Amino acid sequence: MDIKETFCPLCGKPSLEGEVCGQCRAEKTRWLECPPRVTTVICPTCGARKEAGGWSDLKVERDELARQLITRMVRLHPDLRDIRMTITLDEISVNRNRAECQVSGTLFGVPVEGSCATEVEWKREQCNRCSRISGSYYEGVVQVRATGRRPSPREVEETTRIACAVEASMMESGERLSFISRIEEHRDGIDITVGSQRLGSEIAAAISRDLGGRFTTHPKLVGEKAGRQIFRITYSLRLPRYSRGDVLIVGGRYMEVLGVDGRQLRCLDHSSGQVRSVPERQVERRAGHKGDAAAWMVAFRDADLLGVLDPSTGVTKEVKIPRGREICPGTAVRILKDGDRLVLLE
Numbered sequence: 001m002d003i004k005e006t007f008c009p010l011c012g013k014p015s016l017e018g019e020v021c022g023q024c025r026a027e028k029t030r031w032l033e034c035p036p037r038v039t040t041v042i043c044p045t046c047g048a049r050k051e052a053g054g055w056s057d058l059k060v061e062r063d064e065l066a067r068q069l070i071t072r073m074v075r076l077h078p079d080l081r082d083i084r085m086t087i088t089l090d091e092i093s094v095n096r097n098r099a100e101c102q103v104s105g106t107l108f109g110v111p112v113e114g115s116c117a118t119e120v121e122w123k124r125e126q127c128n129r130c131s132r133i134s135g136s137y138y139e140g141v142v143q144v145r146a147t148g149r150r151p152s153p154r155e156v157e158e159t160t161r162i163a164c165a166v167e168a169s170m171m172e173s174g175e176r177l178s179f180i181s182r183i184e185e186h187r188d189g190i191d192i193t194v195g196s197q198r199l200g201s202e203i204a205a206a207i208s209r210d211l212g213g214r215f216t217t218h219p220k221l222v223g224e225k226a227g228r229q230i231f232r233i234t235y236s237l238r239l240p241r242y243s244r245g246d247v248l249i250v251g252g253r254y255m256e257v258l259g260v261d262g263r264q265l266r267c268l269d270h271s272s273g274q275v276r277s278v279p280e281r282q283v284e285r286r287a288g289h290k291g292d293a294a295a296w297m298v299a300f301r302d303a304d305l306l307g308v309l310d311p312s313t314g315v316t317k318e319v320k321i322p323r324g325r326e327i328c329p330g331t332a333v334r335i336l337k338d339g340d341r342l343v344l345l346e
Ligand SMILES: [Zn+2]
Pocket: 008, 009, 010, 011, 012, 013, 020, 021, 022, 023, 024, 025
């Protein structure tokens, strides 16, 4: 068979059917282009980024974001294969980075290599959340109070922890405007000021789920915007008189509250180890909270009595062993002090 040899019209090297060869085509093609500048808007307060008119919280470092933006903006020839890009960043000023992109790949079967320079400009603009926070904007207040008493320091701490956890999970799911703008402790309880009504009702629901109690919702008209009425909502939450972990005296016995349902308490009777339902009105008084109990060492056992060492004084005291419990000397037990009396907890 007679194979007709053909040549590239530009360089004269052999080529298929007399076409311009890959080498010449690659040399003549602008296959790499960088925009002179990439601009992005960042909130100076929280670092959120404005994108397509909306704000989103950044999950990446600034350098990483710069690389992502540049990678997206660099224009490469569609026929370029085996692309490898290295981006080197230099900080020119707080608001500007110089970037050098080195790209290599294969174009029309020929290895190519090139580089281009660009700049990343960081514009600063306060985001919608930060401007709401600095403008003291809010949509509701969760007011936590307790029935017939003040919320305990433990409840105040728990309430704060729950509120912050709900805020964090809503932020995580992209609800940027669901922020807590203030948590204030008052003489009679705690107020949590929230940036969105959804956050308010989620916090109130989570607290009552965890600590018991109920809440009611009280909207108040505060104005109008673009024909829409603007409400602020007070979520009024009342913690139950007794809460989980409280140690109460019922019928002369110590009981620990396991749960509260309205005015009915689910209690663990520490002397019998049984769980009972107790109406709130049968409670004689509150002896303390199981969180206030301390670990005491058991020094000896004598029939149904234990000799236990007070960790604060080193003095040995005696306490009766609840029925059905096996406790050995040398172990530690949880003991709550109720005045002079000792309550041995589970
Ligand atoms: Zn050629």
